[in-house]
Amino acid sequence: MLEGLVLATVFCGFFGIIFKKNLIMKIVCMDVMSTGVIAYYVVVASREGWLTPIISKGKNAAYADPVPQAVILTAIVIGFSIQALMLVSVMKLARDNPTLESNEIEMNNTP
Amino acid sequence: MNTLTLAWIALPFFAGFSIYLFPKLDKYLAICGAIASAAYAFQLFVMPSAVTLELLDNFSVTLLVDRLSGYFILTNALVTAAVIIYCWPTDKTAFFYAQILMVHGSVNAAFASADFISLYVALEVSGIAAFLLIAYPRTDRSIWVALRYLFISNTAMLFYLVGAVLVYKASNSFSFAGLGAAPPEATALIFMGLLVKGGVFVSGLWLPLTHSEAETPVSALLSGIVVKAGVYPLVRCALMVEEVALIVEIFGVGTALLGVFYAVLEKDSKRMLAFHTVSQLGFILAAPSVGGFYALAHGLVKSSLFLIAGSLPSRNLKELKQKPIDTKIWIALVIASLSISGFPLLVGFGAKVLTVKNLGPWETIAMNVAAVGTAISFAKFIFLPRGGSTTAKPGFWPAVLLLLAGLIGANAFDVQAYTLGNMLKAIAIIGVGWSAYFLIFQRTAIKLPRMLEEFDHLVGFMSLISLLLFWMALPT
Numbered sequence: 001m002l003e004g005l006v007l008a009t010v011f012c013g014f015f016g017i018i019f020k021k022n023l024i025m026k027i028v029c030m031d032v033m034s035t036g037v038i039a040y041y042v043v044v045a046s047r048e049g050w051l052t053p054i055i056s057k058g059k060n061a062a063y064a065d066p067v068p069q070a071v072i073l074t075a076i077v078i079g080f081s082i083q084a085l086m087l088v089s090v091m092k093l094a095r096d097n098p099t100l101e102s103n104e105i106e107m108n109n110t111p
Numbered sequence: 112m113n114t115l116t117l118a119w120i121a122l123p124f125f126a127g128f129s130i131y132l133f134p135k136l137d138k139y140l141a142i143c144g145a146i147a148s149a150a151y152a153f154q155l156f157v158m159p160s161a162v163t164l165e166l167l168d169n170f171s172v173t174l175l176v177d178r179l180s181g182y183f184i185l186t187n188a189l190v191t192a193a194v195i196i197y198c199w200p201t202d203k204t205a206f207f208y209a210q211i212l213m214v215h216g217s218v219n220a221a222f223a224s225a226d227f228i229s230l231y232v233a234l235e236v237s238g239i240a241a242f243l244l245i246a247y248p249r250t251d252r253s254i255w256v257a258l259r260y261l262f263i264s265n266t267a268m269l270f271y272l273v274g275a276v277l278v279y280k281a282s283n284s285f286s287f288a289g290l291g292a293a294p295p296e297a298t299a300l301i302f303m304g305l306l307v308k309g310g311v312f313v314s315g316l317w318l319p320l321t322h323s324e325a326e327t328p329v330s331a332l333l334s335g336i337v338v339k340a341g342v343y344p345l346v347r348c349a350l351m352v353e354e355v356a357l358i359v360e361i362f363g364v365g366t367a368l369l370g371v372f373y374a375v376l377e378k379d380s381k382r383m384l385a386f387h388t389v390s391q392l393g394f395i396l397a398a399p400s401v402g403g404f405y406a407l408a409h410g411l412v413k414s415s416l417f418l419i420a421g422s423l424p425s426r427n428l429k430e431l432k433q434k435p436i437d438t439k440i441w442i443a444l445v446i447a448s449l450s451i452s453g454f455p456l457l458v459g460f461g462a463k464v465l466t467v468k469n470l471g472p473w474e475t476i477a478m479n480v481a482a483v484g485t486a487i488s489f490a491k492f493i494f495l496p497r498g499g500s501t502t503a504k505p506g507f508w509p510a511v512l513l514l515l516a517g518l519i520g521a522n523a524f525d526v527q528a529y530t531l532g533n534m535l536k537a538i539a540i541i542g543v544g545w546s547a548y549f550l551i552f553q554r555t556a557i558k559l560p561r562m563l564e565e566f567d568h569l570v571g572f573m574s575l576i577s578l579l580l581f582w583m584a585l586p587t
Contacts, residue, residue, distance in 0.1 A: 018570050030266060037272050044276050068276060071228050075272055078235045082265050089258045096251055106566055109255040
């Protein structure tokens with residue numbers, strides 16, 4: 001169930017990238033997609049339990065798998081920096097293409 | 112050797128960030144990074160066995176360097192050095208050199224990594240640095256081309272991440288070897304990401320526009336090595352996991368034919384070179400066991416061709432037929448074109464012979480067709496009029512001479528290829544290609560539609576390619 005919802009988020013983002021015309025919307029859709037992917041890592045991490053994986057006395061409960069969570073942190077940082085770069089370049093493009101429609105920009109800038 | 116490997120991976124990044132602190136030293140630091148990689152690559156060739164590094168148990172970073180990565184690393188070192196030398200007399204800022212080192216370092220890291228997450232990081236860093244290099248002129252067009260590149264590669268890498276976690280789910284490790292035990296959807300998603308990043312087959316059609324619209328040295332860098340960062344993991348997976356080897360080979364043959372088909376009909380010199388990158392990557396993938404040597408041959412020849420194409424008086428091949436080019440530049444152009452067509456005495460010949468020897472029977476015909484197509488399209492360059500007086504940029508000759516020397520020197524890796532039969536076959540392929548050029552293709556004026564290169568279609572094709580891959584990866 002949870003897995004299905006997360007994958008639905010990924011697909012919503014992906015179809016948004018294709019169907020939205022505005023460049024900003026496309027970038028936002030990519031962010032939705034990457035949120036879905038990040039959530040999927042968290043879902044995979046919680047396969048065997050939800051507890052924070054910190055060593056403590058006495059308790060031997062079902063811990064969440066720390067590896068996917070650690071890994072996805074890197075991906076979040078990378079995703080964030082890419083997003084920032086894209087938005088900056090969109091700002092530059094907006095000067096000459098104020099509507100930011102991607103097919104217009106593409107037509108103006110393809111030989 | 113372990114410490115040396117880690118130091119070598121870190122060095123370009125340290126050097127790159129030091130450039131920000133000491134902008135006056137930019138070129139020197141950049142060239143030092145490239146030389147260090149070349150030295151490390153030679154170290155790999157003399158080493159008897161592969162170096163495997165597992166940091167922190169089997170969950171985390173796995174590195175693997177052997178002769179195969181040695182070829183890729185050497186390519187990276189030579190191409191980067193040539194590009195830096197080419198830019199030496201120009202007024203490129205320290206920022207530019209820092210980004211070149213970032214690309215160099217991240218591509219190096221991709222060639223050393225043997226797990227999906229380190230590879231992901233390396234590929235994304237190379238994507239960001241390549242974005243900054245493409246957008247360096249700050250014109251609207253360059254920004255759009257760079258944005259399109261970053262957008263497509265990042266979307267593909269998101270699919271790749273989903274595939275990577277599926278591998279982890281199946282085998283509790285991110286290493287390439289886990290791909291064997293993973294479900295078919297994991298293979299499909301990971302390979303789709305790598306195919307897009309590597310510019311292979313239909314998913315690689317972002318490449319012609321990006322590589323042809325970038326500045327000359329940046330195109331050389333992108334075509335010479337950056338796409339290889341996506342191709343190397345495919346080769347490595349094909350060698351490590353038997354189940355996926357066939358998929359990689361099929362895509363290799365497909366992309367070799369598709370790229371050459373576009374290239375033969377192309378009338379713009381830089382776009383033709385970019386389509387040839389799509390095609391030549393197929394030769395690397397078609398015979399994964401010897402792919403490294405082909406990658407070296409292709410990296411050297413393609414970057415020299417891009418540098419030479421940047422010094423021609425025009426990009427349009429039709430206009431070039433009217434404007435004679437400088438005889439010295441023409442000679443360099445002919446040497447590079449002959450090498451990529453597989454003419455003996457140049458490394459392209461040895462690489463082609465070795466690849467064809469390692470092909471399955473069903474692949475041989477297709478790859479020979481692709482080789483003939485290569486000869487046809489490079490005949491367009493070889494038979495250009497000469498005798499003009501265009502002057503090359505000051506950094507042009509040292510850079511191109513370095514690459515051309517590499518083309519001749521790299522023959523030492525494969526001297527067994529020089530048998531009479533092989534040489535006759537290579538010359539026959541070139542002969543067939545050139546006669547086809549004179550009889551048919553010289554006069555044709557077919558313009559292929561560029562619909563598939565539109566942004567929306569590129570993204571849409573990702574879903575189709577992953578469906579195709581899923582179907583191919585299903586256990587029969």
